[in-house]
Amino acid sequence: MFPWCFTISAFASDIGNALKRVQGLTFGEEIGQGSICRVYQATCPVSHERFAVKTIPLPKPVCQRAEVLQRAAREAAAARVLSDLVPHPDEIVRHFACVYDEGEDAIKMVMELCRGPCLSKLRSQANSGRIPESRVRKMVAAISRALGHLHDIGLLYVDLKAENVVLDPTEQDPDRVRLVDFDLCRDIPGRHVSSYDEAATAATVIASVDPTASLTISTTKVLVPNGGDDYDNSHINNDNERLWGTAEYLAFEVLQDGAAAYSTASDWWSLGILLYELLYGKAPWSGPSVDVIFHRMMNHRLMFPGPSQGGPQVSTAMQQVIRALLRYLPEMRLGSRGGAREVLAQAALSLQESSGT
Numbered sequence: 001m002f003p004w005c006f007t008i009s010a011f012a013s014d015i016g017n018a019l020k021r022v023q024g025l026t027f028g029e030e031i032g033q034g035s036i037c038r039v040y041q042a043t044c045p046v047s048h049e050r051f052a053v054k055t056i057p058l059p060k061p062v063c064q065r066a067e068v069l070q071r072a073a074r075e076a077a078a079a080r081v082l083s084d085l086v087p088h089p090d091e092i093v094r095h096f097a098c099v100y101d102e103g104e105d106a107i108k109m110v111m112e113l114c115r116g117p118c119l120s121k122l123r124s125q126a127n128s129g130r131i132p133e134s135r136v137r138k139m140v141a142a143i144s145r146a147l148g149h150l151h152d153i154g155l156l157y158v159d160l161k162a163e164n165v166v167l168d169p170t171e172q173d174p175d176r177v178r179l180v181d182f183d184l185c186r187d188i189p190g191r192h193v194s195s196y197d198e199a200a201t202a203a204t205v206i207a208s209v210d211p212t213a214s215l216t217i218s219t220t221k222v223l224v225p226n227g228g229d230d231y232d233n234s235h236i237n238n239d240n241e242r243l244w245g246t247a248e249y250l251a252f253e254v255l256q257d258g259a260a261a262y263s264t265a266s267d268w269w270s271l272g273i274l275l276y277e278l279l280y281g282k283a284p285w286s287g288p289s290v291d292v293i294f295h296r297m298m299n300h301r302l303m304f305p306g307p308s309q310g311g312p313q314v315s316t317a318m319q320q321v322i323r324a325l326l327r328y329l330p331e332m333r334l335g336s337r338g339g340a341r342e343v344l345a346q347a348a349l350s351l352q353e354s355s356g357t
């Protein structure tokens with residue numbers, strides 16, 4: 001068992017029992033997949049509780065194994081910190097346990113099951129590929145609060161995108177959304193709260209059967225453009241020079257200055273991109289490589305095509321929120337000084353303005 005595996009007492013009394021419980025679950029439909037994992041619905045045959053279980057098979061080659069373990073360790077570390085929050089933030093999916101199943105040589109993360117699609121799927125289910133502003137407004141408030149909770153405990157989220165926000169409707173709130181996927185979280189520079197680097201180092205040491213392997217182990221996910229091929233930047237060995245996340249969502253300053261520029265402001269930038277994508281059906285700047293995206297960002301103004309140009313009806317107030325989140329200078333960006341409260345206040349103003357109050 002890896003030192004960063006954990007369980008909360010509501011799931012099992014200790015790690016050994018958590019593993020037994022996970023092994024006793026009845027696995028059902030696959031509900032999602034990513035670059036290194038598959039997510040399944042699973043049911044406890046005794047209590048009939050339903051869970052989502054993220055299964056991360058560990059590759060055999062030592063370098064790949066170390067990289068996967070580091071990502072799992074980071075996600076487990078974040079999940080553990082988040083699961084200790086009282087009350088648990090509604091906007092963040094609750095993690096119950098993270099165990100290593102030796103028989104399958106896989107890490108398994110047990111979470112609350114969200115009963116709807118991720119926002120990327122939700123968008124593609126609509127004929128227009130877009131989500132109406134009235135729904136997006138509620139979602140943006142929830143996502144802002146989720147980012148605010150992470151920043152409050154000293155974490156950058158880094159990987160905000162439509163695939164990582166999942167609809168989990170309730171009777172009272174059919175548009176309730178929750179944030180998932182925490183393996184790219186990082187400590188906010190200068191605020192070391194969550195022991196991230198220790199977790200990642202522990203994972204590397206354990207994975208490094210070959211003592212020379214740790215010298216070349218990468219600690220990052222390669223950049224992945226939306227729906228395209230991987231951008232492989234794994235030849236860069238210095239962690240400070242490598243970019244994490246998804247190309248279309250990377251903040252201007254991160255593209256310009258590299259990984260050292262990640263900050264809470266870069267998470268707010270990603271929120272601006274996500275909002276735009278949900279409302280307009282595509283990211284404002286996209287392309288086959290990071291360089292092309294950056295070039296377009298520098299040279300193409302942010303456009304809001306209206307109904308006469310085949311675009312959606314989006315209020316001026318909402319456009320202003322997006323503009324403020326996509327300011328090139330991070331210190332001028334909405335959220336960079338006042339955090340989630342500032343974003344929520346501006347989004348609430350937009351709500352009032354568009355409802356004419």
Ligand SMILES: Nc1ncnc2c1ncn2[C@@H]1O[C@H](COP(=O)(O)OP(=O)(O)OP(=O)(O)O)[C@@H](O)[C@H]1O
Pocket residue numbers: 031032033034035036037039052054071093111112113114115117118163164166180181182183
């Ligand atoms: N708790 C959950 N309930 C319902 N669906 C979920 C849940 N967690 C994840 N999913 C679905 O599974 C998909 C993949 O999960 P996740 O984003 O955590 O993995 P990933 O993108 O592969 O992560 P990684 O960055 O580790 O490759 C999500 O996009 C979402 O659709």
Ligand SMILES: [Mg+2]
Pocket residue numbers: 034163164181
């Ligand atoms: Mg994901």
